Amino acid sequence: MAKAKSKTNTEDYLRMYRQMVRIRTFEDNANQLYLSAKMPGLTHMYSGEEAVAVGICEALTDDDRITSTHRGHGHCVAKGAEFKEMFCELLGKEEGYCRGKGGSMHIADQSHGNLGANAIVGGSMGIATGSALRAKLNGDDDVTVCFFGDGATAQGLMYEVMNMAALWKLPVIYACENNGYSEYTKTEEIAAGSITARAEAFGIEAFKIDGQDVLAVNDLTQKLVARCRKGEGPFFIELETYRYHGHHVGDINREYYRTKDEEKDWKSNRDPIIRFRAHLVSEGIATEEELDAMNAEVEQDAADAVAYAEAANYPDQSEVDMHVYAE
């Protein structure tokens, strides 16, 4: 765990803890909705990777943009989204962020700068880099973070846009969430050489860090965001992390590609929430009781939001051909 700077960061730390708990709680509820057959389709759980989304998004403002992935609930929560609109979207209800038209894999929350999840692996790399190009052309000082997984490093688009981002010094941070698996295949079987070296080949400064350490992630991101705002971008971060669930919620029997012992080890010894919680208590930033109360509050919020979403209306059928074209 990176060292706490001072007690003046108490509020920031507690918000980071709370946001990580919110993501885990959101995912636990989403998984239950799937298991109880209340959710249409499938979803991809972010559980285990919370420190990545929270560490990064806590270094951003609402004006800063992110692009997200099929495993995107964590990014959405971390960037400021509300449970109610998120659960409504997961259930295809009219009050969802996308009026039920996007679902789990396409949640976008423009009010907080989330340009949307993307169900094409690597599909948002152009969008993120284009957002940064717009910022540079307009003289806007916002930064765009492009979240993607290790699997997306096999897509050609990444190398095309990193080349242009480096040529034009665009304010974009490529955040590679390396959770060790490209769907059902170990990353080492799909990625030759070093991932960070690929960015370095374009002259992009690249970092490899422990994605389970929220303070380390936040500290690095703050520095890189500040440098992006000064025109020193782009940057690349590889964050070592782990996904607790399978590729999607239906990927339950997965021993053919990874062991239960491995999963247990990450959950017991490297869990980002357990680690940060221990840190907060040992540094005297919060007591166990205070953190338990926070957890309970988040759980209640999630339960209320799920109940609300379950009772909410589906969109009227007249909406099916609405929003094909903008006015």
Next chain:
Amino acid sequence: MREITLSQAVNEALAEEMRRDPTTFIIGEDVAEAGTPFKVLSGLVEEFGTDRVIDTPISEPGFMGLAVGAAMTGARPIVDLMFGDFIFLIMDQLCNQAAKIHYMSGGKLNVPLVLRTNMGATRRSAAQHSQSLQALVAHIPGLKVAMPSSAYEAKGLMKTAIRDNNPVVIFEDKLMYQDKAPVPEDEYLIPFGEANVKREGKDITLIATSSMVQVAEKAADMLAAEGIEAEVIDPRTIVPLDEETLLESVKKTSRAIVIDEGHQSYGVTAEIASRLNEKAFYHLDAPVLRMGAMDVPVPFSPALEDITVPTPEGVAENARKLCAGELIHAA
């Protein structure tokens, strides 16, 4: 009225809109000093600078993706895709991203961008630089598709496209860049979804897109000499399509040929013919005929290439047969 080339008309439209709206910029390969291989953009970088006329590496999916992201966050990019054939390279960014983002976000995000590209065979450029791929993008909901048939349309449609809040694909026929047409000095826009009746007639309707409008007009001249009055209609945009004007004409003439330079099978001609059959069946005296490019990759040899595309003689021949009540088993 002054006459300018289609190339000059596109250039004027871009310059006028870039002066009007500072959020517009052009992005693509060799668009700046080179002004594209067809020189359509010559002079723009001198006026607008390299921040707004942006040369990219040869990375079509990359710069298309950049344009989508810039459009989603407040800019109005104009993407220059050097050859229409390269559309296959950018399909994910165009069709999975740009076309769907407004819908998938429940109307919250817009993607106001223009993709300028070209089409057209008989330039001896062979199979990967000659295709007319408008049907591929017209198939995807969320995209608009314009097909200018002259310098006048090229300017008016381009200005409308740039102001549209959706992704718009414009196919310019690369063989028409030097063709001149009267173009007003004063500003004008051509609304999408409004077909242009180029020539009135009572015996048969020739519906033609892009350079096929010239083909249809020449066929109509030949037919007029024989006493057959052909009506020629240019839809100008195939998405949205001005069905009403097409149906009105066909109800009057009771016969129609649809002509487009894309491959005939599963193409633009099939779609329009089908709509006429569905909505004007009882007004028809003959089957609606499709005339597209042959279903072969575009060959290099002039001896072969020239027979792959519709010609005025071919259109006139089919029109005569339809008017005489003969059934046609077109290839």
